[in-house]
Amino acid sequence: MVEDTVKGLTTAATIFAAAAVGAACGFGRLLLGVGGTGLVLLALEVRHIPVLKFADGRRWASRFRNDEAVPVPGVGSVEGVGEESS
Numbered sequence: 646m647v648e649d650t651v652k653g654l655t656t657a658a659t660i661f662a663a664a665a666v667g668a669a670c671g672f673g674r675l676l677l678g679v680g681g682t683g684l685v686l687l688a689l690e691v692r693h694i695p696v697l698k699f700a701d702g703r704r705w706a707s708r709f710r711n712d713e714a715v716p717v718p719g720v721g722s723v724e725g726v727g728e729e730s731s
Contacts, residue, residue: 659689 662685670678692701 655689659685 662681666678666681666685669675669681691697692703698704
């Protein structure tokens with residue numbers, strides 16, 4: 646069975662963000678570079694900051710439906726929607 650999962654997305658995004666911060670600093674926009682660095686660090690470390698643990702997506706994952714689950718016919722579907730009555 647082939648599993649369609651994305652791996653390494655955080656690593657790729659971090660490398661991209663580091664390149665963007667480096668480019669901003671290289672163009673002389675040091676304030677933008679410092680602000681970008683702060684945002685990247687906040688995004689990467691939000692689950693480790695006790696005050697901001699509420700923003701971690703894993704905390705809320707159980708409250709949402711699994712989009713990848715195989716639908717079961719007749720369960721949770723609305724019969725007759727969009728059909729013309731005769």
